[in-house]
Amino acid sequence: MSDGEIRVGINSDQDIVVARQKGRAMANELGFSPGDATLIATAISELARNIVSYARKGKITLKMVNGLNRQGIAVTASDEGPGIPDIRQALRDGFSTSGSLGLGLPGVRRLMDEFEIDSRPGQGTTVAVKKWKQ
Amino acid sequence: MEVPILKQGAVLIATFQAALSDADLNQLRMGLVQQVVKFRSRAVIVDVTAMDVMDSFASRTLREIAHMIRLRGAETVIVGIQPEVAFAMVQLGLTLEGVATALDLEEGLAYLNEKFKTTN
Numbered sequence: 001m002s003d004g005e006i007r008v009g010i011n012s013d014q015d016i017v018v019a020r021q022k023g024r025a026m027a028n029e030l031g032f033s034p035g036d037a038t039l040i041a042t043a044i045s046e047l048a049r050n051i052v053s054y055a056r057k058g059k060i061t062l063k064m065v066n067g068l069n070r071q072g073i074a075v076t077a078s079d080e081g082p083g084i085p086d087i088r089q090a091l092r093d094g095f096s097t098s099g100s101l102g103l104g105l106p107g108v109r110r111l112m113d114e115f116e117i118d119s120r121p122g123q124g125t126t127v128a129v130k131k132w133k134q
Numbered sequence: 135m136e137v138p139i140l141k142q143g144a145v146l147i148a149t150f151q152a153a154l155s156d157a158d159l160n161q162l163r164m165g166l167v168q169q170v171v172k173f174r175s176r177a178v179i180v181d182v183t184a185m186d187v188m189d190s191f192a193s194r195t196l197r198e199i200a201h202m203i204r205l206r207g208a209e210t211v212i213v214g215i216q217p218e219v220a221f222a223m224v225q226l227g228l229t230l231e232g233v234a235t236a237l238d239l240e241e242g243l244a245y246l247n248e249k250f251k252t253t254n
Contacts, residue, residue, distance in 0.1 A: 042225075107190070
């Protein structure tokens with residue numbers, strides 16, 4: 001299953017736990033250090049939480065990726081929720097519209113190596129992040 | 135998954151498991167405050183040694199637990215934050231400001247004993 005894709009449907013807070021456990025298992029399997037596996041699991045937890053808080057449902061996809069001389073893990077969180085009207089604002093520390101801490105996205109960006117976001121108001125949000133093995 | 139709460143004298147000890155959902159954390163928050171009232175506890179130790187991930191929700195809940203318990207006149211100590219978890223928390227920008235922390239359960243109990251001694 002090492003190059004298989006794992007998809008986790010996110011519909012409730014219980015699924016947040018499932019998604020981060022699967023992410024950690026995949027990171028361990030790929031040979032990430034325990035520290036990096038924790039960073040990946042924490043990022044997944046935050047991304048899945050955003051789905052539950054803002055869109056109610058969506059999915060997390062976990063995939064092994066091959067770069068130049070390196071291996072990594074790609075995590076994609078996608079939903080068909082309300083979308084983020086101002087992405088730049090959402091990427092600033094301290095910004096939140098759901099009464100949460102508002103550290104979600106900038107924090108996730110710091111935990112991972114690569115970060116991409118695509119969001120359209122009324123259509124949904126996709127956040128794609130990657131972490132490379134050291 | 136329920137969090138076991140152990141009573142040891144005037145101290146309550148709650149031990150977290152790895153896979154706590156938001157609902158479990160909310161339940162624990164209420165449970166702990168109720169038990170502090172019921173047993174007239176002076177302190178609560180929350181042992182998070184087994185917790186693999188401390189995300190924004192978990193750390194906010196821990197802060198809330200500590201503040202609620204302080205309003206009851208008791209003290210909270212968080213013990214056992216793993217090094218990797220601490221690193222991830224810092225990267226995420228999460229803090230447990232105003233909440234006492236200790237290395238492990240033993241250190242947490244020692245901290246409370248010292249504290250009670252000086253207030254007696």
